[in-house]
Amino acid sequence: MATLRDVAREAGVSVATASRAINGLGNVTAPTKAAVMAAVKKLNFVPHSGARSLTRRKTDTVGVILPDLFGEFFSEIIRGIDLVAHESGMHLLLGNMHGSTHETAAAIAAMRGRVDGLLVMPPDLKPELLSDYLDPALPTVLLNYDAGSLDLPFVAVDNYRGAYAMTEALLARGMRQIVHIAGPKHNRDARDRQRGFVDAMAKIAKISNPAILPGDFSEESGAQAGRLLVQGQLPADAVFAANDQMAVGLMAELANAGKSVPCDVLVAGFDDIPLARHLNPSLTTMQVKIDRLGSTAMMMLLRILRGETLGGASATILTPTLIARGTTGGAATPASVVAAGASPT
């Protein structure tokens, strides 16, 4: 592989001149520059970004550290980040904390010297731990995590208001026996959604201690809740699942038991996964624009890297929007609707 010295020798100039010519800095005559460029072409020289980043003290790369997340959520976040990063010529270095606290520390440490900034999504991590791992000198934006006491910029989804709005909508349809299927206990999103549900029930319908079934965001846990419901243990005219996956499991179980949605019971989810609109009936849900989460965070990071101060914009809260579909008898999306996104092949 050709180095800058090779190019300089070939062009008959010094490395300094070659560097200046290549980087388009001033103080190089046109003929000299042409000679350097010819040498570059001839040796097909590509600057060694590792070496360059050593002196420039910037890598044009941001580290993205995500938990063990697969599926649409993961790829949408990356897509949002990439969209913005690409415009600014930044690269993405992926780190995975694989669900373990120890790995999280390792993933963050491994980024040193490789990245200019960090985008971290630590769903189940305590803020104190997080601040131990994070390098204060490395600009960092948190994804889907309210840093609270920590003074770190973040972008998050307003799960509370989303759940509140969905509950309000169900109540507005006259439902009163609304059952909530909760997410994992330790998960912040799940807790906020549950709070939103409980508060809406209390404030709007004056119902305290509404029915809540346990769940863990998995399809199977939604199915379990469904089995409890069809056994008639719990009267319900509507079910609000803390995410779409559980709603899917729930609906399958209801269908097995001959229960009709939305005639016998309304169903609502949260997230608007691509599957939601294809269910039969299609699923009413709160739409979270996941790619926006990534792109917003990346934009914030870029501004920090440019030395701008975020000021009041150091925290961004994205509000989800309600998508009324068939499971609440709402505007059923025609089955022929065309899903956004490219084909998988």
Added chain:
Amino acid sequence: MATLRDVAREAGVSVATASRAINGLGNVTAPTKAAVMAAVKKLNFVPHSGARSLTRRKTDTVGVILPDLFGEFFSEIIRGIDLVAHESGMHLLLGNMHGSTHETAAAIAAMRGRVDGLLVMPPDLKPELLSDYLDPALPTVLLNYDAGSLDLPFVAVDNYRGAYAMTEALLARGMRQIVHIAGPKHNRDARDRQRGFVDAMAKIAKISNPAILPGDFSEESGAQAGRLLVQGQLPADAVFAANDQMAVGLMAELANAGKSVPCDVLVAGFDDIPLARHLNPSLTTMQVKIDRLGSTAMMMLLRILRGETLGGASATILTPTLIARGTTGGAATPASVVAAGASPT
């Protein structure tokens, strides 16, 4: 940020000794090593990977260059790659060619000095162009691309045999008027699938020139094909779409027209996207284990990086497996089946 010299000074040793102690090389007494380690802790020193990779001439990073792919396909590939990379302590640098040839060259060039090897998925690129862009000195494995004349290792899906097998299965059910919805003309996968279909029809049922409708892998193009079919332009007892997305669009259109699947017509797809099992009826399809594609490629790359020769294993072909579901009246998967994969939140 503390450097190695800081650590050495703090521990009262030379940089060489500090480096040896930290990297666990021999020739360091226990007390010296302890002193160095104490200094490391005190200054919380983390080696600068950029500088390290400059001398070591390895970065412990592989570049992953993908086309503009979103959704499940994208994330499954990454997941497969990450699984293997993580075990070997390798990092992933993401590059996106954003669908343009020019960007592809840029993405590859930007990797120089940042990565030890490359995983590239260039679905619509001509081999000649590819060889221009690729650095022969940089170990590269191609994803889902048979390099043909180029002598590059690759891992691909046997689209031909998959399509052949699916067609064979439809024929075995007594179908004879099988219509194929093709994918984009320039797409290799699509072409191979079409060939598999045509050959199976010819060899097994002695039917030449079977009916083929155009498509582009999008849901909408599947719906268009569906509209043609319900207008009765073309007699059909089965439809084999070149991917699942188109099958989804097709089925929606058939349902709109009151056609019953599988009573009036059988439907089959290709890919087994997560949605497939949730359709009503559930979709018969060829299952492609996408994560395997990524993990296999990564394993091949690792072997090359370790200096092993791949020998005969320089090309890996993954064979898809037929999943018979409701749309062919086959073993309908119970609706309550639990989907694999984590929840999106």
Added chain:
DNA sequence: TTCGCCTGTGTAACCGGTTACGTTGTGAAC
């Protein structure tokens, strides 16, 4: 003519690690 000043270019010191090689000191063998 001499003194600046400005422009184009070269020299060499970095960036933060790794490592070849040289130096020192210790104990065993003679």
Added chain:
DNA sequence: GTTCACAACGTAACCGGTTACACAGGCGAA
């Protein structure tokens, strides 16, 4: 007591770029 081998450690060169600074030459003004 020498000699030698070997282990522990230090010095400095290097990886491949960037860039502060020095330097040479050309030009206009005094």
